Amino acid sequence: MIIVIKPKATKEQIDHIMEKVKGLGLKPWLSEGVERSIIGVIGEEDKLRVVPLEGMAGVEKVIPILKPFKLASLDYRSVPTKVDIGNGLKVGGDRLIVMAGPCSVETKEGLLDLARKVKKAGATVLRGGAFKPRTSPYAFQGLGEEGLEYLAEARDKTGLLIITELMDIRTIGKVLEYADIIQIGARNMQNFDLLKEVGKTRKPVFLKRGIASTLKEFLMSAEYVLSGGNPDVILCERGIRTFETFTRNTLDLNAVPALKSLTHLPVVVDPSHGTGRWGMVTAMSRAAVAAGCDGLMVEVHPNPEEAYSDGDQSLLPEKFENLMKECRKVAEAVGRTM
Ligand code: PEP
Ligand code: MN
Numbered sequence: 001m002i003i004v005i006k007p008k009a010t011k012e013q014i015d016h017i018m019e020k021v022k023g024l025g026l027k028p029w030l031s032e033g034v035e036r037s038i039i040g041v042i043g044e045e046d047k048l049r050v051v052p053l054e055g056m057a058g059v060e061k062v063i064p065i066l067k068p069f070k071l072a073s074l075d076y077r078s079v080p081t082k083v084d085i086g087n088g089l090k091v092g093g094d095r096l097i098v099m100a101g102p103c104s105v106e107t108k109e110g111l112l113d114l115a116r117k118v119k120k121a122g123a124t125v126l127r128g129g130a131f132k133p134r135t136s137p138y139a140f141q142g143l144g145e146e147g148l149e150y151l152a153e154a155r156d157k158t159g160l161l162i163i164t165e166l167m168d169i170r171t172i173g174k175v176l177e178y179a180d181i182i183q184i185g186a187r188n189m190q191n192f193d194l195l196k197e198v199g200k201t202r203k204p205v206f207l208k209r210g211i212a213s214t215l216k217e218f219l220m221s222a223e224y225v226l227s228g229g230n231p232d233v234i235l236c237e238r239g240i241r242t243f244e245t246f247t248r249n250t251l252d253l254n255a256v257p258a259l260k261s262l263t264h265l266p267v268v269v270d271p272s273h274g275t276g277r278w279g280m281v282t283a284m285s286r287a288a289v290a291a292g293c294d295g296l297m298v299e300v301h302p303n304p305e306e307a308y309s310d311g312d313q314s315l316l317p318e319k320f321e322n323l324m325k326e327c328r329k330v331a332e333a334v335g336r337t338m
Helices: 011-023 044-051 108-121 147-156 169-178 191-201 216-229 254-263 271-275 280-292 317-333
Strands: 002-005 027-032 037-042 059-063 083-086 087-090 096-101 124-127 161-165 183-184 204-208 233-237 267-269 297-300
Touching: 002 011, 011 027, 011 037, 011 271, 027 204, 044 169, 059 083, 059 267, 096 108, 108 124, 124 147, 161 169, 169 191, 169 254, 169 267, 191 216, 191 271, 204 216, 216 233, 233 254, 254 267, 254 280, 267 280, 271 297, 280 297, 280 317, 297 317
Parallel strands: 096 124, 096 297, 124 161, 161 183, 183 204, 204 233, 233 267, 267 297
Antiparallel strands: 002 037, 002 059, 027 037, 083 087
16 A cells, blocks of 8 residues: 655654554555655555545555555556665666676686676676576585685675675575675575565665566565565566577566566566577677666676586677677667666
């Protein structure tokens, strides 16, 4: 439910409404806008029906939110959310944010060298998995904390921000200590306990769409993080499983305008996992930018043939540089920068 506040309402009136809602055991969220403020109410809204809210001083009107996702919905917030990721950068503004790096963190020197190259090409966030969700238990599982240390060192030496995946609640302390953005992978999109845990943090959460998830399910997962108290969620379309086997996944670019019509949260596209083929990554990046995404996540590796994971979809640094050049032109054509 949304309580729309009158433009001239006083602070005391707003406080009184907030207290009234809290007194019923519900959670009010005050969202202060330039023109007017609104209070979102989450919980058993039926309790509110017995209160004559519309008659309270300072209340303009009360609107029920019929969608299952509430805090994520455009009804709750009609202006796009810009997620502050640090270094003066925001995901969801005019400038597209590019996150690039290896699938897995491998060696310290290799990571640092690559970080310098992706930065030079225009990336502002270094990606790299230290805890890897692998299909086979015999495949490389990631360097763990050592990988986090290498990422942090690369951040210190280059000034790039770092994003890395959190797979398990038991390692949340470590990941929070090092990462600027916490990635929740596709396989964990519906790990509700993990979502509740990152909802309690103050770090931006990069939520990847589940392999077979609908957009509604995707937004309900974002709702878990938002309702936990963390407003900084970035959605990532990374391809879904379809009957097609030529590509690893089918990159669902419909998701970009579809999500924009449903939510205020920023949307980033990952064409690497979305295609599974490096030869398609640049074309799909251009398409994603044209479709209106707020950023890209791209896997880059100095020697893809030797990569510990996802070599087939990793770009060489020079190919990534070219991707940036091409995408900048598209960004400009759609009124954005990169
Ligand atoms: C990754 O980013 O390396 C990754 C494992 O992604 P996803 O969760 O989308 O498969
Ligand atoms: Mn990968």
